[in-house]
Amino acid sequence: MIHVAVALFLLLTVVLGMIRIVYGPTVADRMMAAQLFGTSGLAILLVLAWGMDMPELIDIALTFSLLATLATMTFVRRVWYEEGKSDDS
Amino acid sequence: MTIPEIIGLACIAAGIPFFLSGTIGMLRFPDIFTRLHALTKADNVGLGFLIIGLCLQTDDWFIVIKLVLIWVLVLTASSASCHLVARRALQKGIRPWTRE
Amino acid sequence: MKMLLTGFDLLLALTLLWLAWQLLRSTDIFKAIIFFICFGLLMSLAWVRMHAPDVALAEAAIGTGLTGPLFLAALRRIERKAGKNMMSEPAGNGEETGSRWKARNREMSPLLWTVTALTCCLAGLLIWTVLIIPRPLPGLADQVAGSLAESGVNNPVTAVLLNFRGYDTLLEVMVLLLGAITVWSITHAPFPPRVPDTSPVQKAAVRLLLPLICLIGGYLVWQGAYQTGGAFQGGAVLSAALVLLLISDFLWLPGMRSLPLRLGLTLGPLVFVLLAGFGILVEKTLLRLPVEYAGPLLLFLEAACGLSIGLTLAAFFAGGRPASDLRETPYSGEAKGKGPAES
Amino acid sequence: MTTILYSVTGLLLFVFGLFALIVCPHPLRKILGGNVMSAGIFLFLVAASYRADTGEIDAVPQAMVLTGIVVSVCITAVALVLSTRLQQAADQGARRRRKRRREEDAGE
Structure with missing residues (x-):
């Protein structure tokens, strides 16, 4: 009962935070907002594991936490390059 | 309901304001550095409280180990990505916000 | 609640x-x-x-x-x-190369109206169909539950995936292999040209995460037999480890030989085909496994497929064949012009 | 209730993706549209087989969706590599055309 209420509340904060993706002035703001949803989504999964009585959701949360850096690292290394001295000839 | 479960619920409830403040911080703070600050600290503390609360509600040690591992991994991931983004932002010449 | x-x-x-x-x-x-x-x-x-x-x-x-x-x-x-x-897609500065993907006409043209109307009709039709379907729909849940004991695993999804509907999964593994072959034949992997300025924090994080990712990927493959998990999930987690290596731009990566990669990519499909042939020899049916050995055989198959899937997904991320293959291509002169060295 | 809600969501996602696939000019957005389409179909398939009243799950659609997810990532990767290659080829063509025009201008 309480667990599901917490999950609903966390989903609400995720939806609120999506405003930052719409208005974020720089690309990094948008990327970091996505990272935040990773953390919140993981919390939702953990709470739902108790709320829906499905302990296997903990493994999904574990996968989320392992892959959390992947998108941000790709973004920093492959997308967000210096504009002035970019490496295209 | 046993006493550890009640303490666990209290911990989960204590985590909620941190998630809320992380989201509000991300929406209201003025520049990328302060927003990084909001979302890598507040949310991880919230998640920590949540995980302590959930640990108190289970009696399976394997689950407790997994939960703690999740928290350590999230801490590593968010500190590393926060550092990387802030470093690249400084390299790109984004000036930190100051009051005038 | x-x-x-x-x-x-x-x-x-x-x-x-x-x-x-x-x-x-x-x-x-x-x-x-x-x-x-x-x-x-x-x-x-x-x-x-x-x-x-x-x-x-x-x-x-x-x-x-x-x-x-x-x-x-x-x-x-x-x-x-x-x-x-990339931040100014719609601007299109009028250059010949700049505005290639710009929408030609932002106003609502008659064609666009037609497409919109047609998709709305389609949506209405589909939703109407959903609402009039008699419920509950018949399913195969009972049949799966009935023959779960013969499959050698306890997780019904894994049983369907690898035993009851082995054809589908065999074809899927082949599709993955085909995808990898396509990607490798289209282009070579573009490695970033500059000397990497990877942050030490990133390197440390990657060193910390890699063994954990491999451990948990293996755990997921093993766990697939009786709980949530399996070859695809475990393989995807393994490929995340390789992707982390690729993003961190370690200097030894571009010079990697392709032979071990090729062997790894084909291992899963090969084991699957061998198992299918084994089924024909022993049970006289393609892909049917003897009941008493089904458990260990499926675990072996899952491990091989997990490894191959991990490598395939990482090859997709790399976006081409490894650089060591360049000298083997017949038209290496053309490829060299935009090779990884200067791009 | 839950079943119908998710089925309708899946169908709407499919229609959105189809619309984007037809209308949007940028190749990346076409691929994104295709992904949204496939996500919609998967959601519909699993939602249709889910029985909320008994809580019973049907493993066959789930296994099919699992297969579908892996195949769709495969298709996405091939499409991305193809569009990269297409863009490279188009850029080379444009560069060659510009060079020829410059030579013609110099010739006059």
Whole structure:
């Protein structure tokens, strides 16, 4: 009962935070907002594991936490390059 | 309901304001550095409280180990990505916000 | 309780629709990719609500973990080659190369009206169909539960995937191999040209994460037999380890030999085909496994497939064949011009 | 209720993706649209087989969706590499055309 209420509340904060993706002035703001949803989504999964009585959701949360850096690292290394001295000839 | 479960619920409830403040911080703070600050600290503390609360509600040690591992991994991931983004932002010449 | 869960479902469904709409209409393609990453995350929550933890795990590992970086890596290649900034897609500075993908006509042309009307009709028709289907729909749940004991595993999804519907999975593994072959024959892997200035923090994080990712990937493959997990999820997690290596731009990576990679890529399909042939020899039916050995055989098959799937997904991320293959291509002169050295 | 909600969501996602696939000019957005389409179909398939009243799950659609997710990531990767290659080829063509025009201008 309480667990599901917490999950609903966390989903609400995720939806609120999506405003930052719409208005974020720089690309990094948008990327970091996505990272935040990773953390919140993981919390939702953990709470739902108790709320829906499905302990296997903990493994999904574990996968989320392992892959959390992947998108941000790709973004920093492959997308967000210096504009002035970019490496295209 | 046993006493550890009640303490666990209290911990989960204590985590909620941190998630809320992380989201509000991300929406209201003025520049990328302060927003990084909001979302890598507040949310991880919230998640920590949540995980302590959930640990108190289970009696399976394997689950407790997994939960703690999740928290350590999230801490590593968010500190590393926060550092990387802030470093690249400084390299790109984004000036930190100051009051005038 | 019930009401809270219904509220959760409603909010989730509305957010999914809003995200999809934003993703498809936002002017900035980078924004669309970020929306897509969030979309994958919420999709995996939707799978959880449908009581499909295996699918949720696959979506978490593949949909969120790998497809997002795949798009991000491709974004730079595509936009950069067009000679313009990714943050200003709609601007289109009039250059011949700059405005290639710009929408030709932003106003509502008659053609666009027709397409909109047709898709609306399609949506109405589909929703009407959903509402008039008699429920509950007949399923195969009872048959699966009845013959689960013969499959050698306890997880019904794994049993369907590898034993009852082995054909599908065999074909799927072949599709993956075919995809890898296609990617390798189209182009070579573009490694970033400059000497990498990888942050020491990133290197440390990668060193910390790599063994854990391998451990948990293996755990997921092993766990597939009786709980949530399996070859695809475990393979996807393993490929995340390789992708981390690729993004960190370790200097020894571009010089890697391709022979071990080729062997790894074909290991899973090879084991699957051998198993299928074994089924023909012993049980006189393609892909039918002897009941008493089914458990260990499936575990072996899952391990091999997991390894191959991990390598295949990482090859997709690398976006081409390894650099050591360059000298073997017949038209290496052309490839050299835009090789990894200067690009 | 839950079943119908998610089925309708899946169908709408499919329609959105189809619309984007037809209308949007940018290749990346076409691929994104295709992904949204496939996500919609998967959601519909699993939602249709889910029975909320008994809580019973059907493993066959789930296994099919699992297969589908892996195949769709495969298709996405091939499409991305193809569009990268397409853009490279188009850029080379444009560069060659510009060079020829410059030579013609110099010739006059």
